[in-house]
Amino acid sequence: MVDRVPFPLEGKRVFVAGHRGMVGKALVRRLAREPVEIVTAGREELDLTRQAEVEAWFERNRPQVVILAAAKVGGILANASYPVHFLEQNLLIEVNTIRAAFHFGVEKLLFLGSSCIYPKHAPQPIPEEALLTGPLEPTNQWYAIAKIAGLELCRAYRRQHGADFVAAMPTNLYGPGDNWDLASSHVAAALIRKAHEAKERGERVLEVWGTGTPLREFLFVDDLADACVFLLRRYSDDIALNVGSGQEVAIAELARLVCGVVGFEGELRFDPTKPDGTPRKRLDTRRLEALGWRASTPLREGLARAYAAFLAETRDRPSL
Numbered sequence: 001m002v003d004r005v006p007f008p009l010e011g012k013r014v015f016v017a018g019h020r021g022m023v024g025k026a027l028v029r030r031l032a033r034e035p036v037e038i039v040t041a042g043r044e045e046l047d048l049t050r051q052a053e054v055e056a057w058f059e060r061n062r063p064q065v066v067i068l069a070a071a072k073v074g075g076i077l078a079n080a081s082y083p084v085h086f087l088e089q090n091l092l093i094e095v096n097t098i099r100a101a102f103h104f105g106v107e108k109l110l111f112l113g114s115s116c117i118y119p120k121h122a123p124q125p126i127p128e129e130a131l132l133t134g135p136l137e138p139t140n141q142w143y144a145i146a147k148i149a150g151l152e153l154c155r156a157y158r159r160q161h162g163a164d165f166v167a168a169m170p171t172n173l174y175g176p177g178d179n180w181d182l183a184s185s186h187v188a189a190a191l192i193r194k195a196h197e198a199k200e201r202g203e204r205v206l207e208v209w210g211t212g213t214p215l216r217e218f219l220f221v222d223d224l225a226d227a228c229v230f231l232l233r234r235y236s237d238d239i240a241l242n243v244g245s246g247q248e249v250a251i252a253e254l255a256r257l258v259c260g261v262v263g264f265e266g267e268l269r270f271d272p273t274k275p276d277g278t279p280r281k282r283l284d285t286r287r288l289e290a291l292g293w294r295a296s297t298p299l300r301e302g303l304a305r306a307y308a309a310f311l312a313e314t315r316d317r318p319s320l
């Protein structure tokens with residue numbers, strides 16, 4: 001790692017793969033403050049699940065740095081309902097992009113995973129060493145297996161070819177640009193939308209899936225983007241680094257916080273017919289902190305910013 005950090009980002013062509021997703025948009029916002037050239041490609045120009053298209057695009061565009069934030073993602077129910085999509089699309093995106101990055105001489109690649117790659121009953125907070133030490137959480141095992149394959153492919157390129165490919169594992173994310181669709185969203189976006197609509201309709205009850213007892217750690221997406229830029233410069237090793245916030249709450253508590261932010265004053269009703277998922281997945285972030293990075297957005301402030309973004313993003317598109 002010694003001779004590869006700091007990696008000089010200045011003047012580099014940086015490809016943000018997945019720039020229309022929540023993470024990709026935050027990366028573009030954050031990289032706009034750096035002296036780099038940002039390169040993006042919409043799905044109509046580049047379908048990352050098609051190998052030939054990916055190779056042709058890399059040959060034409062020659063990025064020097066890649067952040068792989070493109071993925072098929074979704075909340076607990078979408079993950080459990082569409083195992084083929086989550087496994088197959090993510091494997092294709094990863095193999096095509098990482099492989100092309102190597103063949104077209106990308107100097108640095110950052111792959112983004114997820115905290116759900118760790119075993120369901122991993123020790124808490126979860127250290128990086130817990131990877132592949134036990135069975136996965138069944139509701140998202142297909143997504144997790146694809147993400148594990150992606151980070152292992154980065155490690156394999158590093159081991160076999162000396163490529164400077166690294167991986168980061170963010171905890172549950174939320175913020176501007178989130179998916180606000182109730183059938184496929186993650187919990188923070190879903191609760192923001194439900195609380196807002198319940199308030200608008202004058203309803204008294206907010207439905208929360210599951211028992212409300214699972215614990216989740218929430219990271220504001222702009223904090224993740226900041227961590228990514230930090231890691232591009234400062235990290236070059238084969239351990240997939242945890243990126244967390246230390247802000248862990250029970251889902252019931254998150255729901256109360258969201259109600260406060262949105263101004264919904266009714267009651268919570270839990271629906272135990274919906275899955276709880278893993279009981280807890282707080283990340284141990286001591287490695288990242290030792291390098292010199294910490295999350296900075298308090299959960300309440302982040303939720304208020306996410307709610308403001310929800311209002312702006314759905315103003316003209318109420319069905320989003």
Ligand code: GFB
Nearest residue numbers: 075076079114116140185186187190208209210275276277
């Ligand atoms: O955010 P979420 O969908 O994903 O759900 P996971 C977190 C918790 O919130 C679960 C509860 O216990 C849900 O039952 N929850 C309560 C809700 N109300 C709602 C709601 O209206 N919508 C949603 N979506 N949840 C995902 C994985 O797991 O985490 C992905 O499936 C990915 O693969 C992501 O890793 C970070 O945290 O359970």
